[in-house]
Amino acid sequence: MSKMMPLEQAVRENLKDGDIVAFEGFTHLIPHAAGHEVIRQGFKDLTLIRMTPDVIYDQMIGMGMAKKVIFSYAGNPGVGLLRRMRDAIENGYPRTIETVEHSHAAMANAYEAGAAGLPCAVFRGYKGADLPKVNPDIKSVTCPFTGEELAAIPAHRPDVTFIHAQKANEKGDVLIEGIVGVQKEAALAAKRVVVTVEEVVPDFEGLHPNLTVLPHWTVTAIAVVKGGAHPSYTHGYYARDNAAYLEWDKVSADRELFSKWMDENVLKATPEVFAERVKGL
Structure with a gap:
């Protein structure tokens, strides 16, 4: 059976309410499109693991999907606070969440232990x-x-890990270029692995073999979502959308504005929207 499938199907078949789930990517390759699909499908009571929770976790927490967050640093990169996360912690809105804070080193080691x-x-x-x-x-x-x-x-042992990458080949091997954070360890520690990619190519001929971070047998499902890391960047494809992070600081500061933004930009959006958002970056 092919690992290639639409993102909607990959999420629906691999995630369920109450799961422990990781969305990993460090500075770039943050799997925003996958996170938005999870939001559209309305999962509940998730335990979210991420080395550096940022905008995508702020959105999921603000939608009331998380019961617990295991993390090291939490913030809107280069801008400031995660206002929806702070509202949940301080005011229980839209629900209370449990937080478990670690250092970066601890998070990386916990993934590695889970992978082993x-x-x-x-x-x-x-x-x-x-x-x-x-x-x-x-x-x-x-x-x-x-x-x-x-x-x-x-050890971190997610039920599902979501990552974004540049390429997969037709066999299902996954290639990452540029900064590699803990994606490999987070994937190997998980029971199921869903990868969004910018493109699928016949093979990786001519590319350095060490770029193949995940062989096909470690991956459960692959979905092609161009622009799937936006507003973070994907090395070699599009730049970081700094304006989007600045906008989020204003959007997330107001509960009503947040709800309106999520309705227009996530709940009513599709994976194809991501390809449009990265044009011109």
């Missing part, structure tokens, strides 16, 4: 930090070889 099938990640970290005082998931263990005290946290 381990129950926890062990690493050097949190020395002199206050996070262990407010996050009971942060424990310490003693190295049996050196006696050194190390940090330990639960």
Whole structure:
């Protein structure tokens, strides 16, 4: 059975209410189109994992879809706050959410542990930090070889991981160029992996083999969505839409304006809209 399918089908067949789900991409390749499809399908009670929650998680939280967020840094990149996330935390609007905060290093190690099938990640970290005082998931263990005290946290094991990439080949291998964050680890840690791509090509002939971040057997479904990372950028295809991030700061600051924007730009939109949004970037 082909892994290639429309995004609507890929989301519907691989995500369900109450799932633990990761949307990963660092600086670029953030899977906004996939997140918008999840919003359109109206999933509930999701546990959202992301190293750097930004606009897409602000939108999902604002739509009342999240019950818990596991993260390191949360913010509108280069602009400021995640106002919908803050409203949920401070005022319980549109619902209360549980937050579990970690460091970047902890998040990366937790994905790597999940990818390795381990129950926890062990690493050097949190020395002199206050996070262990407010996050009971942060424990310490003693190295049996050196006696050194190390940090330990639960492994990330998402039910579904969504990522965006430049290319897939017809066999279903996935290629990423430019900055690679934790996409590979987040995918290998998950039970199911959905990838949106800018294009599908016959093969990767002439490209460096190390760009093939995920072989086909690690991927559940692939959907072609041109512009699928907008307003973040996709290296080699389109630039970051800085104006969209500035606009979001204003939109997200007002509950009614947020609802109107989401209705017009997400609920009534289609994946094809993303291709139009990146023209001229």
